[in-house]
Amino acid sequence: MSASAATLPAPAPLRDPAARGRIGALVVAVVVLWPLLALAEFKPWQLLAPGNLQVMANFLAGFLPPSTAPDFLALLAKATVETLAIATAGIALAFVVAVPLAVVATRSLAVSRIGPGPGRAAGAALRTAARAILTLLRAIPEVVWALVFVRALGLGPGAGVLALAVTYGGMLGKVYTEILESGDTRPARALLEAGSPRIAALFYALVPTTAQELASYTVYRWECAVRASVVMGFVGAGGLGQLMDQSMKMLNGGEASSILLTFLALVIVADALSAVIRRVLA
Amino acid sequence: MSGNAATIARDRPCWSCVALAAGVVVAVVASFAYLAVDWKQLFGAESMRLMAKFVAEFFPPDVSPAFLAKATWGALQTFAVAAIGTLLAAAAGGVLALPASGRFGVAAQLASRLALNFLRSVPELVWAALMVIAAGLGPFAGTLALALHTTGVLGRLYAESLENAPRAAEEALRDAGSGRVAAFAYATLPLVVTQAIAYALYRLEMNIRMAAVLGFVGAGGLGQLLYFHLSIFQQQQAATLLIAMFVLVFAVDSLSAFVRARLLPAQA
Amino acid sequence: MSDLPHDVRLVSASLVHPNGHRALRAVSLALGAGERVAVIGPSGAGKTTLVRVLGTSLKPSGGGLAIGGVDPWQLGAEALRTLRAKIGVVHQNPPIPPRLRVVTAVLAGRLGTWPAWRSLASLFAPHDAAAARTALERLDLGERVFDRCDRLSGGQLQRVGIARVLCQQADVILADEPVSALDPALADLSVGALVAENEARGATLVASLHAVDLALKWFPRLVGMKDGEIVFDRPTAAVTTAMLHDLYATEGRVLPQQGVDVVVDRRMRRANVVALKRPGCQ
Numbered sequence: 001m002s003a004s005a006a007t008l009p010a011p012a013p014l015r016d017p018a019a020r021g022r023i024g025a026l027v028v029a030v031v032v033l034w035p036l037l038a039l040a041e042f043k044p045w046q047l048l049a050p051g052n053l054q055v056m057a058n059f060l061a062g063f064l065p066p067s068t069a070p071d072f073l074a075l076l077a078k079a080t081v082e083t084l085a086i087a088t089a090g091i092a093l094a095f096v097v098a099v100p101l102a103v104v105a106t107r108s109l110a111v112s113r114i115g116p117g118p119g120r121a122a123g124a125a126l127r128t129a130a131r132a133i134l135t136l137l138r139a140i141p142e143v144v145w146a147l148v149f150v151r152a153l154g155l156g157p158g159a160g161v162l163a164l165a166v167t168y169g170g171m172l173g174k175v176y177t178e179i180l181e182s183g184d185t186r187p188a189r190a191l192l193e194a195g196s197p198r199i200a201a202l203f204y205a206l207v208p209t210t211a212q213e214l215a216s217y218t219v220y221r222w223e224c225a226v227r228a229s230v231v232m233g234f235v236g237a238g239g240l241g242q243l244m245d246q247s248m249k250m251l252n253g254g255e256a257s258s259i260l261l262t263f264l265a266l267v268i269v270a271d272a273l274s275a276v277i278r279r280v281l282a
Numbered sequence: 283m284s285g286n287a288a289t290i291a292r293d294r295p296c297w298s299c300v301a302l303a304a305g306v307v308v309a310v311v312a313s314f315a316y317l318a319v320d321w322k323q324l325f326g327a328e329s330m331r332l333m334a335k336f337v338a339e340f341f342p343p344d345v346s347p348a349f350l351a352k353a354t355w356g357a358l359q360t361f362a363v364a365a366i367g368t369l370l371a372a373a374a375g376g377v378l379a380l381p382a383s384g385r386f387g388v389a390a391q392l393a394s395r396l397a398l399n400f401l402r403s404v405p406e407l408v409w410a411a412l413m414v415i416a417a418g419l420g421p422f423a424g425t426l427a428l429a430l431h432t433t434g435v436l437g438r439l440y441a442e443s444l445e446n447a448p449r450a451a452e453e454a455l456r457d458a459g460s461g462r463v464a465a466f467a468y469a470t471l472p473l474v475v476t477q478a479i480a481y482a483l484y485r486l487e488m489n490i491r492m493a494a495v496l497g498f499v500g501a502g503g504l505g506q507l508l509y510f511h512l513s514i515f516q517q518q519q520a521a522t523l524l525i526a527m528f529v530l531v532f533a534v535d536s537l538s539a540f541v542r543a544r545l546l547p548a549q550a
Numbered sequence: 551m552s553d554l555p556h557d558v559r560l561v562s563a564s565l566v567h568p569n570g571h572r573a574l575r576a577v578s579l580a581l582g583a584g585e586r587v588a589v590i591g592p593s594g595a596g597k598t599t600l601v602r603v604l605g606t607s608l609k610p611s612g613g614g615l616a617i618g619g620v621d622p623w624q625l626g627a628e629a630l631r632t633l634r635a636k637i638g639v640v641h642q643n644p645p646i647p648p649r650l651r652v653v654t655a656v657l658a659g660r661l662g663t664w665p666a667w668r669s670l671a672s673l674f675a676p677h678d679a680a681a682a683r684t685a686l687e688r689l690d691l692g693e694r695v696f697d698r699c700d701r702l703s704g705g706q707l708q709r710v711g712i713a714r715v716l717c718q719q720a721d722v723i724l725a726d727e728p729v730s731a732l733d734p735a736l737a738d739l740s741v742g743a744l745v746a747e748n749e750a751r752g753a754t755l756v757a758s759l760h761a762v763d764l765a766l767k768w769f770p771r772l773v774g775m776k777d778g779e780i781v782f783d784r785p786t787a788a789v790t791t792a793m794l795h796d797l798y799a800t801e802g803r804v805l806p807q808q809g810v811d812v813v814v815d816r817r818m819r820r821a822n823v824v825a826l827k828r829p830g831c832q
């Protein structure tokens with residue numbers, strides 16, 4: 001093979017098969033992003049407008065020092081206990097809502113599926129209905145329910161408890177259904193095949209193996225409920241949230257920062273408590 | 283457990299479980315007692331009648347074209363707030379995740395983790411109330427609030443992904459003379475980016491619900507409309523808005539699931 | 551051919567792993583620029599460690615290394631990076647992220663010389679896909695250029711690793727068992743591609759090989775390693791069968807072969823030579 005001194009020309013550029021798709025995706029992204037930015041009134045330079053900066057600076061300056069007036073601290077303590085009470089009561093009611101729905105919706109306790117036997121279609125329809133109810137309960141955020149209940153029942157913690165019962169009932173129900181189906185379902189099936197009633201199968205076969213996971217998730221949800229109770233307070237459902245809403249409406253930065261600090265401390269404590277309980281359960 | 287195989291080991295009752303269960307019952311009863319909600323009055327006949335009347339006022343929902351247009355516009359604005367907020371948070375979270383995963387030393391790691399924890403702990407609604415003061419009423423405050431809170435959430439998830447990613451590919455590129463940024467982009471980024479997008483989409487699903495709610499403190503969208511109409515006792519309009527909320531959440535959930543299922547194409 | 555000196559000199563280098571294992575014991579190796587040598591020996595002889603020390607990825611605990619007359623461990627960060635860009639390492643198991651496409655994995659060889667913006671832009675649209683294909687064609691893998699790396703077999707992935715080093719156009723090529731997963735014909739082809747780099751471009755080449763026949767066929771100089779020491783360092787003609795059998799005494803005196811007495815496809819041979827005449831991977 002004769003070695004030519006001259007080098008061959010560079011090969012023609014290779015077409016990347018993914019190029020068209022990528023450029024297309026980029027174009028779509030830009031085309032979609034532009035109106036979204038307009039809709040969201042995205043104007044970051046507004047943050048730097050002089051009037052705004054002054055108001056922000058005043059408000060931030062007002063954050064320190066956190067308010068420690070004794071009568072305010074008493075209010076703060078009362079609000080904290082109220083928040084905890086709302087969360088606990090809410091989860092308790094949510095549990096009451098979730099359990100029957102989960103028992104109906106779970107496939108592990110479905111007698112008609114064994115075989116499959118008679119009433120299969122009705123059974124499946126009932127399960128689908130139960131799941132649909134659970135999805136519906138979950139669909140609307142608890143704050144929205146809280147707002148509606150505040151309008152119906154007036155300001156105060158009752159609205160928050162009911163709102164938690166509804167939404168968290170849906171969440172607990174969905175996860176309970178999945179947990180009941182995810183473990184070893186053969187003992188339950190064996191009991192059902194032997195003609196035992198569903199409740200018995202539930203307590204003798206499903207609950208012992210899944211109790212730890214069920215309890216663990218419930219405790220985790222309680223921790224979320226504490227946060228949610230604070231948030232619902234902003235629409236009038238009592239607790240720390242309502243207090244903070246009032247303080248911020250009066251632009252009282254000192255009180256707001258006290259409440260914020262208390263809230264952060266509460267979250268840390270709830271987090272730790274939840275971790276301890278879940279470790280004990282394990 | 284007894285060592286003798288012939289004896290049947292007796293299950294010692296789990297005393298800590300019993301104590302725990304007792305504690306839970308006490309806590310629940312105490313909570314209800316403390317709240318002193320007059321349940322009898324709440325679920326009494328008169329109250330139930332009033333409640334039924336209240337619920338009836340929601341029907342039929344207002345479906346006049348003018349209001350439907352308003353509701354649709356509100357839904358689009360809510361979606362915009364959630365989408366832009368999540369996008370910003372993914373970017374900011376990604377940036378903060380780098381020091382938080384320990385790439386720039388222990389001090390930077392602690393500082394960035396502290397920042398991310400703080401951002402995460404403050405609920406979106408509280409951020410929104412603060413941002414309304416900073417940026418004025420309207421959807422921009424909502425976008426900022428979601429962005430701040432979600433940065434904390436995504437930043438922590440991204441930092442964990444980065445920590446778990448194997449380093450061999452990146453080290454091989456560094457040993458071949460690559461710069462740090464390029465080595466990261468070619469070796470570690472392809473390993474984490476799919477999961478990162480999945481996390482962001484999951485947060486989008488949550489944020490669409492939050493964006494609706496942030497309107498309650500003045501951050502625009504469906505939430506602001508809902509708050510307004512409920513305040514002036516226009517329940518029928520509120521019903522339409524609630525349905526719009528439900529439809530929006532369902533649509534975003536489906537879209538997110540679809541995109542996540544298609545997340546198979548190649549990286550670079 | 552590069553203007554920079556690229557002779558490699560290792561003087562009495564030792565390496566002790568953190569767990570106490572002595573991987574290298576006073577190993578000395580000197581290669582002039584443009585020389586090529588094969589390192590052979592049984593498993594655990596320290597061949598991989600030798601390659602890693604030469605490639606500046608491991609710092610020797612004792613002794614010295616000089617590449618182009620310069621001790622890399624005395625260099626500042628920038629200078630070390632520039633030096634490393636001239637050293638190409640072929641790994642036995644290429645550490646390539648699975649979801650990366652072959653074209654990007656190969657072009658990654660140029661990251662040492664590309665500015666950061668080009669590196670990042672190339673992720674979206676590969677900067678020089680044709681050159682990547684040329685490199686892959688030399689290893690009979692040209693048609694897979696746009697495939698994802700997780701769709702390749704182990705042997706194909708190994709060849710992608712070799713293609714990356716070809717694309718890097720390094721002055722010093724260090725290969726750690728680069729063809730262990732390849733069948734005889736492909737193994738011969740791949741070693742041939744590396745040797746072509748050495749002959750046509752004057753790149754210094756150190757290849758650790760497990761198969762003795764490949765080493766005997768392609769390399770004029772053989773280094774035998776056993777238990778972290780160099781047992782012999784001779785021109786291939788001066789290496790006797792007895793020396794080889796002693797080297798592999800621990801493996802039952804059986805000489806590992808990859809069966810390269812096979813007629814290599816003439817077309818592929820020619821492709822290798824022609825490909826070298828094309829400017830590539832700019």
